[in-house]
Amino acid sequence: MTQPDRTTARRLAQESLAKGDATGWFDALYTHAQGDEAQIPWADMRPNASLTAWLARRAATTEKQRALVIGCGLGDDAEALAALGCRVTAFDVSASAIDWCRKRFPRTRVDYSVADVLNLPTAWHSTFDLVVEIYTLQVLPPELRQMAMAQMAQCVAPGGTLLLIARGREPTEERGTMPWPLDRDELAYFSQCGLEATSFEDFFDDEDPPVRRFRVEHRRAP
Numbered sequence: 672m673t674q675p676d677r678t679t680a681r682r683l684a685q686e687s688l689a690k691g692d693a694t695g696w697f698d699a700l701y702t703h704a705q706g707d708e709a710q711i712p713w714a715d716m717r718p719n720a721s722l723t724a725w726l727a728r729r730a731a732t733t734e735k736q737r738a739l740v741i742g743c744g745l746g747d748d749a750e751a752l753a754a755l756g757c758r759v760t761a762f763d764v765s766a767s768a769i770d771w772c773r774k775r776f777p778r779t780r781v782d783y784s785v786a787d788v789l790n791l792p793t794a795w796h797s798t799f800d801l802v803v804e805i806y807t808l809q810v811l812p813p814e815l816r817q818m819a820m821a822q823m824a825q826c827v828a829p830g831g832t833l834l835l836i837a838r839g840r841e842p843t844e845e846r847g848t849m850p851w852p853l854d855r856d857e858l859a860y861f862s863q864c865g866l867e868a869t870s871f872e873d874f875f876d877d878e879d880p881p882v883r884r885f886r887v888e889h890r891r892a893p
Contacts, residue, residue, distance in 0.1 A: 675712040677849070679703065684810070684849055693815050694764045694787055697742075701767035714744060718751035719805050721836045721876065721886050726755065733757055736800035739826050741788055742807035746772035749781045757801065762786040789815060791822045799826050802833040809837045809850040816853075817860050824864035830893035833866055839873060839885035853885065861889050 680700055687696035704710035726733065733755050740749040740761035745768065749761035762784040763769055769783050786792060788807060804823055808816050827833050840852035861868065866889035875881040 675709075677712045679710065680712050681849055688812065693812055694789065697763070698765035698767050701765045701771065706771070708745065711745065713806055716745065716747065718747045719836065721884060722748055722803065722805060722834075723751065725834065725836075725886060726751065733801060737798060737828070738801040738803065739795065739799040741802065741804040741823060743772065743783070744768055746776055746779070746781065746783070748803060748805060749783070750776055750779065752801075752803070753780045760784065760795070760799070764788065788819045788822055791826060796825045797828050800828055800831045802826050802831070804833065805836045806838075806850065808835070809853055813846075813851070813857075816857060820860050821864050824861060824866050824889075824891075827866065827889075827891045829891055831891050832869075833861070833889040833891075835885070835887045835889065837885050839883045852883070855885075858885070858887060866891055 680696075683696040683699045683703070687693070687699065700711065708714045708716055733752070734757070736757050738752045738757040738759045740752065740759060743749050743761035743763050746761065749759050749772075753759045759781045761772070761781050764785065764787045766785045769785050772781075772783050773779070802823055808819060811819055823833060835858070838850055838852035840846070840854050842854040842856050844852075846852065855871075858868070868887055869890045870888040872886040874884055874886070876884050
């Protein structure tokens with residue numbers, strides 16, 4: 672799998688960040704795409720491969736769980752969870768992305784919503800058995816990541832799990848360009864939010880060239 676063109680996404684992100692808006696560029700990107708999924712760098716039009724592998728090991732335990740998908744994009748991950756029997760809520764900050772999801776899956780059982788990861792509804796606090804975060808933190812500037820992590824963690828129910836999948840790097844490595852890889856020190860903040868890391872996988876995916884990924888399970892005590 673070759674890596675997608677991120678030129679437009681990076682330009683829109685830079686313009687939005689320059690205005691002090693860390694998340695507004697997502698809707699600009701989906702609107703710019705005009706229904707062409709090739710314009711969305713993270714839209715594989717199938718469930719994330721790292722999520723699929725994780726679910727294959729845990730499908731029996733995810734059935735009937737209340738699941739929240741953070742930054743759901745075009746909905747493939749949310750639909751995969753729903754197909755396993757989860758009661759899924761999925762959100763994106765982009766109204767255009769949510770409209771796109773509803774058009775792609777007109778008979779969906781997923782509850783799609785527009786929401787901002789930096790300010791999630793209080794009704795979601797302590798509600799979900801499984802919270803799935805894939806590639807959202809890595810496109811937020813570092814100064815906002817802890818705010819987003821705290822919001823995500825608040826949604827995890829007692830005994831629940833937060834699954835994070837992201838690009839990974841060593842703390843001493845350069846951040847590079849967006850999407851900015853995360854390091855273990857950053858992810859340790861979840862422990863301050865009441866979650867314990869119960870599994871930490873560090874691996875390279877099958878992109879060309881391969882990309883280092885972290886797949887981390889965090890759990891809240893019952």
